[in-house]
Amino acid sequence: MKTDKKILIIGGGTAGWLTALYLTKTFPQHHITLMESKPIGILGAGEGSTPHLTSFLHMLDVDLQELLKECKGTIKQGISFENWNGDGQKYFHPFAVHNEYKHFSIDNLFSYDSYDYYLKHLIHKKMPLKDHTYASIQSYKNVVDTNNIDTSIHFDAHLLADYLKKITKVDKHIYDEIKTTKQDEHGNITKINDIECDLVFDCTGFRRELIGKLYKSEWKSYQDCLPIKRAIPFFLPPEDKPYTQAIAMKYGWVWKIPLQHRCGAGYIFDSDYITDEEAFAEAKEMFPNIEYTRTIKFDAGRFKQTWIKNCIAVGLSSGFTEPLEATSIWMATEQLKLLETFIDVMFTNDEDTKKDYNEVIANNNDMVMEFLHYHYMTKRDDSPFWKEFKKKNVLAKFNAKLEQIQKGNLRWYHTTGGKLTSTFNLMSWLHVGEGQGLIKDISIEGYENLNPTVEEYGRHLPR
Ligand SMILES: Cc1cc2nc3c(=O)[nH]c(=O)nc-3n(C[C@H](O)[C@H](O)[C@H](O)COP(=O)(O)OP(=O)(O)OC[C@H]3O[C@@H](n4cnc5c(N)ncnc54)[C@H](O)[C@@H]3O)c2cc1C
Numbered sequence: 177m178k179t180d181k182k183i184l185i186i187g188g189g190t191a192g193w194l195t196a197l198y199l200t201k202t203f204p205q206h207h208i209t210l211m212e213s214k215p216i217g218i219l220g221a222g223e224g225s226t227p228h229l230t231s232f233l234h235m236l237d238v239d240l241q242e243l244l245k246e247c248k249g250t251i252k253q254g255i256s257f258e259n260w261n262g263d264g265q266k267y268f269h270p271f272a273v274h275n276e277y278k279h280f281s282i283d284n285l286f287s288y289d290s291y292d293y294y295l296k297h298l299i300h301k302k303m304p305l306k307d308h309t310y311a312s313i314q315s316y317k318n319v320v321d322t323n324n325i326d327t328s329i330h331f332d333a334h335l336l337a338d339y340l341k342k343i344t345k346v347d348k349h350i351y352d353e354i355k356t357t358k359q360d361e362h363g364n365i366t367k368i369n370d371i372e373c374d375l376v377f378d379c380t381g382f383r384r385e386l387i388g389k390l391y392k393s394e395w396k397s398y399q400d401c402l403p404i405k406r407a408i409p410f411f412l413p414p415e416d417k418p419y420t421q422a423i424a425m426k427y428g429w430v431w432k433i434p435l436q437h438r439c440g441a442g443y444i445f446d447s448d449y450i451t452d453e454e455a456f457a458e459a460k461e462m463f464p465n466i467e468y469t470r471t472i473k474f475d476a477g478r479f480k481q482t483w484i485k486n487c488i489a490v491g492l493s494s495g496f497t498e499p500l501e502a503t504s505i506w507m508a509t510e511q512l513k514l515l516e517t518f519i520d521v522m523f524t525n526d527e528d529t530k531k532d533y534n535e536v537i538a539n540n541n542d543m544v545m546e547f548l549h550y551h552y553m554t555k556r557d558d559s560p561f562w563k564e565f566k567k568k569n570v571l572a573k574f575n576a577k578l579e580q581i582q583k584g585n586l587r588w589y590h591t592t593g594g595k596l597t598s599t600f601n602l603m604s605w606l607h608v609g610e611g612q613g614l615i616k617d618i619s620i621e622g623y624e625n626l627n628p629t630v631e632e633y634g635r636h637l638p639r
Contacts, residue, residue, distance in 0.1 A: 187379030188212025191491020193340035224502035247331035267611025270311030283625035387489035393479040402476035409442035584618035
């Protein structure tokens with residue numbers, strides 16, 4: 177039996193259809209309408225993800241095998257960071273491992289789940305993580321292992337939106353654009369065009385029609401910490417790799433995502449230093465056969481409030497850091513899952529409780545922003561971009577953390593934000609810190625009794 181509650185989703189990109197899929201499965205009792213605009217279309221960029229997307233889809237009973245087939249997808253086991261110190265070297269940021277590849281204890285202290293100490297032992301012994309961690313070794317050998325690695329997927333962005341549309345049964349699906357918006361005396365949206373609504377999801381991408389233009393939520397810019405603001409996407413021939421490549425360039429970096437029929441790639445750069453033409457020329461030096469398609473412009477940042485009155489922004493409409501580490505769709509799924517904690521205020525004017533929702537979402541994004549900023553602490557100095565980036569001392573809180581990291585004092589609480597929110601865990605911080613050469617040494621004093629030892633464990637690693 178349906179209630180009389182009407183939910184309206186504006187936007188039919190990945191965020192809009194993920195929202196629709198989630199709502200139709202979680203709140204089937206409400207009427208759900210999705211409106212999208214054919215002439216505006218979808219962004220169609222963003223083809224990498226994290227294991228949070230696969231577990232989200234799994235939770236919603238999506239057939240991942242079918243999805244991979246229809247979206248020409250491939251399995252992703254992590255990201256290979258290449259040339260970030262300008263020395264031609266690479267390091268791997270793998271997704272988590274489980275089963276026998278995860279279990280370590282520190283005798284007498286921790287009886288299980290001490291994988292972070294395994295990584296610390298490796299760093300202490302100057303044994304490169306990429307050569308001594310299961311997911312990195314297998315990935316660089318192009319071996320896919322969905323049994324022992326928390327895998328995710330690469331996909332064609334347009335095909336994913338089409339697939340989600342096909343499997344999601346909304347009550348009404350309309351092709352139209354927002355023309356008129358009606359609000360009640362409290363400021364809640366009651367009608368968009370002629371569609372009545374009690375709750376609206378703004379999934380309008382970079383246009384941010386409701387949360388930005390209508391409600392004028394305050395913008396928090398991340399540009400000082402994440403100065404990259406343009407992307408030129410292009411296609412490359414397909415490759416058989418179970419990972420994304422992130423290749424550092426003079427003014428930013430190139431992403432390379434292997435799909436079944438092509439690699440989706442693009443140069444993402446700081447346009448304060450180079451023009452689109454110069455950026456494309458730099459990319460063409462590396463990939464001579466590429467063709468120019470378009471330039472995507474964006475501002476790294478987020479809205480301070482992503483839930484205002486009866487409007488919740490999900491996806492790019494709520495903010496965007498940048499493509500490094502493929503976090504945007506992950507953050508969208510976090511926004512949706514968090515709703516379960518706020519069901520009691522979904523249809524009320526309880527602005528106080530919504531403040532908590534906004535704070536958690538803001539903290540999640542700030543934690544991601546810090547982690548991405550961390551990747552730019554490289555030794556590259558082959559352009560004014562890299563030289564000046566290092567001199568910018570903008571994030572006082574982060575710099576204090578970085579100092580601790582460089583001293584080898586990285587601990588779990590460094591990876592949490594306010595309200596104990598956490599995005600990237602200690603393992604991720606260790607992988608990137610070691611890979612970038614930021615962590616010179618790390619103390620294992622008092623934690624020597626690792627079981628198994630790195631040598632014993634090493635005997636079981638594939639070579
Ligand atoms: C260069 C680049 C690389 C990226 N790489 C990744 C990645 O690897 N991994 C990742 O997770 N994310 C990535 N992202 C982000 C990713 O693209 C988005 O998270 C994802 O595509 C979701 O977008 P969206 O649905 O919010 O917006 P869109 O795809 O732009 O969809 C917006 C929808 O709103 C509709 N709309 C807009 N205005 C109106 C209106 N007035 N009336 C009606 N409908 C309207 C549009 O028609 C469209 O259907 C990347 C982004 C960029 C820019």
